[in-house]
Amino acid sequence: MLKIAVYGKGGIGKSTMTSNLSAAFAKLGKKVIQIGCDPKADSTINLLDGKPLKPVIEILREGTDPTSIEQISARGYGDILCIETGGPTPGLGCAGRGIIATFNLLDELGLFEKLKPDVVMYDVLGDVVCGGFAAPIREGYAEKVLIVTSGEKMALYAAGNICQAVRNFEDRGYAHVEGIILNKRNVIGEEEKVEAFAKENGVSIVSTVPRSDDITMCEDRGMTVVEGAPDSEAAKEFLRLAKALIEGDK
Amino acid sequence: MKGLRKVLTPFAPDQSGAVSVLYNLGGLIVVIDAGGCTGNICGFDEPRWQNSKSAIFSAGLRDMDAILGRDELLVKKTIDAATRIDCNFIALIGTPVPATIGTDYRALKRMIENKTDIPVLSIATNGMRLYDEGEAMAYKELADVFADGSSSAASVTLGQTPLTYGNSFVDVTIEQMRNISNSGEVIAASASGLSAAMGLGLDHKILSTPALKYLNEDLSGKVLVCHDEVFGKTLRDNGVDLDIATFFTLHDEIRKEGDKKITEEDEFTAMVYSGGYDAVVADKCLMDLIPEYEGRFIDAPCFAVSGRM
Numbered sequence: 001m002l003k004i005a006v007y008g009k010g011g012i013g014k015s016t017m018t019s020n021l022s023a024a025f026a027k028l029g030k031k032v033i034q035i036g037c038d039p040k041a042d043s044t045i046n047l048l049d050g051k052p053l054k055p056v057i058e059i060l061r062e063g064t065d066p067t068s069i070e071q072i073s074a075r076g077y078g079d080i081l082c083i084e085t086g087g088p089t090p091g092l093g094c095a096g097r098g099i100i101a102t103f104n105l106l107d108e109l110g111l112f113e114k115l116k117p118d119v120v121m122y123d124v125l126g127d128v129v130c131g132g133f134a135a136p137i138r139e140g141y142a143e144k145v146l147i148v149t150s151g152e153k154m155a156l157y158a159a160g161n162i163c164q165a166v167r168n169f170e171d172r173g174y175a176h177v178e179g180i181i182l183n184k185r186n187v188i189g190e191e192e193k194v195e196a197f198a199k200e201n202g203v204s205i206v207s208t209v210p211r212s213d214d215i216t217m218c219e220d221r222g223m224t225v226v227e228g229a230p231d232s233e234a235a236k237e238f239l240r241l242a243k244a245l246i247e248g249d250k
Numbered sequence: 251m252k253g254l255r256k257v258l259t260p261f262a263p264d265q266s267g268a269v270s271v272l273y274n275l276g277g278l279i280v281v282i283d284a285g286g287c288t289g290n291i292c293g294f295d296e297p298r299w300q301n302s303k304s305a306i307f308s309a310g311l312r313d314m315d316a317i318l319g320r321d322e323l324l325v326k327k328t329i330d331a332a333t334r335i336d337c338n339f340i341a342l343i344g345t346p347v348p349a350t351i352g353t354d355y356r357a358l359k360r361m362i363e364n365k366t367d368i369p370v371l372s373i374a375t376n377g378m379r380l381y382d383e384g385e386a387m388a389y390k391e392l393a394d395v396f397a398d399g400s401s402s403a404a405s406v407t408l409g410q411t412p413l414t415y416g417n418s419f420v421d422v423t424i425e426q427m428r429n430i431s432n433s434g435e436v437i438a439a440s441a442s443g444l445s446a447a448m449g450l451g452l453d454h455k456i457l458s459t460p461a462l463k464y465l466n467e468d469l470s471g472k473v474l475v476c477h478d479e480v481f482g483k484t485l486r487d488n489g490v491d492l493d494i495a496t497f498f499t500l501h502d503e504i505r506k507e508g509d510k511k512i513t514e515e516d517e518f519t520a521m522v523y524s525g526g527y528d529a530v531v532a533d534k535c536l537m538d539l540i541p542e543y544e545g546r547f548i549d550a551p552c553f554a555v556s557g558r559m
Contacts, residue, residue: 094350096352097350097351097352100352130319130352131319131351131352131353131354132352134354135352135354138354138356138357139354139356139357139360140356169357171360171361171364172354172356172357172360172361173356173357173360174357
């Protein structure tokens, strides 16, 4: 089972990258689960025809104790099982705890044992700000971390923090950084800046996704570029990366 | 409010169950709490504390530990303590505080094991479940950590702890747990024993030996047993016509028509008043819930419910 957590600065395109990778894995015939770990709960929207999915925390807030996976999930493009953890009302409660509570529930419901997925994708809020946001890379969850960044200074700063957080967890048996996805914003000297960052942090750039209007137009239609514009350069890149990740997992 | 206790006191939680299983096994037991859970375990939920000591420590968490997630400090304190006392293992017991801040028990276990050869058990109790679930988790962890395929025991009893049976407890030993899957016989003596046996995939016999003495009571007519499920099943297997009500786990393997897993006090009251029972077998403290019941009441103490032996 290939289990990947996608991290990166807020607004850098994590959900876009994650959903497109999920779609690419599904297109390659893999059984995929995508778990959005962001209180905004919009990770999977482009796998679900633009329809928002009711997050797990919202279901729990209503006082229901879910007893089946179907109650907390929806099937999207390529039969991808979509789950959103959700979180508290902004400014209240504890979002990290929400992720942990959702993961505990997924364990209780035997998600992996029952569905036996080939690929599990975790799309995680911006930065590893507390224990809850590290939960996706704990033993038993994601084994590989992909960091999404552009060549912008703050995106690279956040990526550096994530690399450091993962290194801090080395003695705990957590996931390792598999590599960087460069989501191009076409800033000056972008590739050189990201290459320098990768070298400095001892990680590799596993994918460079071109800035593409196809992605924007597909998202306006509530779909990934893999689904909506399969012949585009971006879609081809996601498929190439998905194949490489599968190969690397063998 | 679900599970609110209006008459009874709250029942022993899962962390007390976990400690109950480990109490006499010679380990260093670290309850990851601020101090109150450890006080509750030793002062209320562990009847042996008055007469026989066990190395139970509180992690002594403070606000900054929760804010900063100082796992390294906990690892250091634990290893310091383990080097000062002779212990067979280190057990990390979860409580509501680490559950709330998302402490990763498996990571703590790995961090301690990286620095010592002492086996580490990590039990992710959270104080929000009941004791039988914590006991089952402790049995499972013992079996997982100590499994080495060495010679097997003739018989192992799981789930006969003081929390269910007071002085009639039977501890497991580490030796028994090393090859439990090849034991001659595994007896599930309570819900926790049954959960553990099923979770470990063990052939098992369901029997509560301490329940057998109640066959000397007048159990004629229709009876309601509100205790542990295996306690009830054992009396049923010996010819008593009974329904089981339990605040703890009720497995499908035991459940018969008329049996009920109850959560609220009112459910017990309703069951007694509407069931037409000639006798009720339960901890005496439950009598306060059924003041208008006129049949026989046979006291069967359950330490996890009332703190009575």
